[in-house]
Amino acid sequence: MKVFDNKHIKNVVFVGAHHSGKTTLSETMLFEAGLLNRRGTVEQNNTVSDYHEIEHQRGASVFATPLHTEWRNYKINIIDTPGLDDFIGEIISSIRVADTISMVVNATDGADIGTEIIWNYIDKYNKPTVFVINKIDADDAKFDDSVQSLMQLVGNNATLIQYPIKMDGAQCIIDVLKMKCYKFGPEGGKPEKLEIPDDQKERAERLHNELVEKAAENDEELMELYFEKGSLNEDEMRKGIKLGMLNHDLFPVFCVSALKDMGTGRLMGFIDNVAPSAADLRPEQSVEGEEIKRSVDADTTLFVFKTLYQPNLGKVTFFKVKAGEVNVNDKLYNARTGEVETLNQLFIMDGKVKHSVQKLTQGDIGATTKLKSTETNDTLNEKENGPTIKPIQFPQSRIEKTVSAVNTSEEEKLNDALKRIHSQDPTLKLRYNNETHQTVIGCQGELHLLTISWALKNIYDVEANFDIPKISYRETIQRSATANYRHKKQSGGSGQFGEVHLKIEPYFEGMAEPEGFNIRGKEEIDLPWGGKLVFYNCIVGGVIDTRYLPSIMKGIQEVMESGPLTRSYARDIRVMVYDGKMHAVDSNDISFKIAGAHAFKQAFVNANPKLLEPIDEVTIKAPESMVGNVMTDLQSRRALIQGIDSEDRYQVLKALIPRGEMSNFSTQLRSLTQGRANFTSKFHSYQTVPTNIQKRLTETTEAVGQDK
Known part of the structure; x- marks a missing residue:
């Protein structure tokens, strides 16, 4: 070829x-x-x-x-x-x-x-x-x-x-x-x-003159020729049109x-x-700030823009030659992984039909197969420390669903299939939520989800269930409370004994140290799920040996990993351990861990616990004529409107919306605006759940617990 x-x-x-x-x-x-x-x-x-x-x-x-x-x-x-x-x-x-x-x-x-x-x-x-x-x-x-x-x-x-x-x-x-x-x-x-x-003729002449003027506007030399001659010839117009397109x-x-x-x-x-070629485009800047030379004589650089799996070919990698030229059997470095990839074959693809070629030059688009570790957005270079092409920025997911195999024995098969679909479709986001123990996929809409489901069933032979993801709530307290618990167990030989007295309070940044306690030590812990636990050693007289305090704190943390309201993570609490008892023979770490956990749980229940829900900051861009419908929908979702700005023909709304109200927002927004609106969202904060919703969620958790 x-x-x-x-x-x-x-x-x-x-x-x-x-x-x-x-x-x-x-x-x-x-x-x-x-x-x-x-x-x-x-x-x-x-x-x-x-x-x-x-x-x-x-x-x-x-x-x-x-x-x-x-x-x-x-x-x-x-x-x-x-x-x-x-x-x-x-x-x-x-x-x-x-x-x-x-x-x-x-x-x-x-x-x-x-x-x-x-x-x-x-x-x-x-x-x-x-x-x-x-x-x-x-x-x-x-x-x-x-x-x-x-x-x-x-x-x-x-x-x-x-x-x-x-x-x-x-x-x-x-x-x-x-x-x-x-x-x-x-x-x-x-x-x-x-x-x-x-x-x-009159209309054609008028449009011709308009085209001449548009072409002349893009170049000073052409503008001078236009003023001099009153027109441009076809070649001059082509030049001006190309410059106008490039601009x-x-x-x-x-x-x-x-x-x-x-x-x-x-x-x-x-x-x-007329249309610009690869050689006409402006120089491209790499991630490192270098200029990518659009030249056949430059070091070879390929940019991978698409990955596809085909039954007869396996993994097909599509690329554009950004610089230099690529030949069959070239060995190129992957700028992301550092690994060397050998391009054993080069193709020009026409749909599913491949045409073998020996070489492709700068500006051309081609494909290869069987690359080990190269994915969409990767850069392949002739030299080990070559440039990195700026990656394609794919949009944020519009909807999220949990996914699980209908046949539980096929979970591994499902995960492998999803990873392969993600490889060829980066807009499919895939993550595992450690808190809710759910696999969550993000996609662009209901039709996108249907094609994913179709591929799982018809290509990868695995049927999947899709559902609304659980919301990651948080639990905390609204007032102080005290509690004590004695753990005592005797079953022959050494027993178990530990007694813990503690007080808990809501924690917030900058609050004064607790009063009425002899503080002998303080540990401030940034919790993995957000918020803090502040633990005070207020033991006087050695009633509990200091070596048992880490066990008490460990028991408290285990309770905080599954709060008493909805089994959600607890946060922003400070604990003062101020009294207790131990036994010279029967006290040990496990005893004080159990005692600390039970005392904390009792105090938590008595401290007017409250549920916190995640709030997302949502930015919606919608045509001005449709903002009213969008606002009405937001109000039904307990949204707090932060502001409205104008941007070209659109209105940009910013709102704080509880994540629990976002499950069908993308579909509804598309319906209300005929697909003309879009939105982005990001986590903003945790805020108190309304009383009626907290009651419903707590009752649901209790019912599930009884069923088990």
């Missing part, structure tokens, strides 16, 4: 809302370039990119799929992505390695909610973008409305290159860059090139019918001649 230099490699990622036609457009481009003899369709489950079984069942993309084609001495690497933001990880990782984004918009819907969600990620990465309005031949197509919706999304920087018309019943496209009219037959394909019809100031708008192969060849020509 031919090796292309970085000036002739174009990496284009197709993104867009659900059913915008990305997969069909990808298929048509491969057909147009002669790589396919016959185009497949999504409906017939025979497209190159949607080849996974779950994609066939759903009739839509779930995975981002790398493809490639060659067009007029250029190599175009294409990544076809899903349209639903439940699979946003696939979209983000593809955007990260793109040189140009092709945002596909359905002409019947315009820039809808799905377009807006994806655009926010494109804008964040500041990537050159082309808008492609698809399905222009549909009976209900609304091209002008679609253009207006794009301008509402990105402003006047959305600049028409083409617009569709009907002429003598035939579908035509007016191209204002080339100033030509392309007339298509009923089945599309190669168009007839015509002069622009008289009734369209994120110009977004060309094309129109196609991917299904009928109308306008696809012209779009491919624009990608070849």
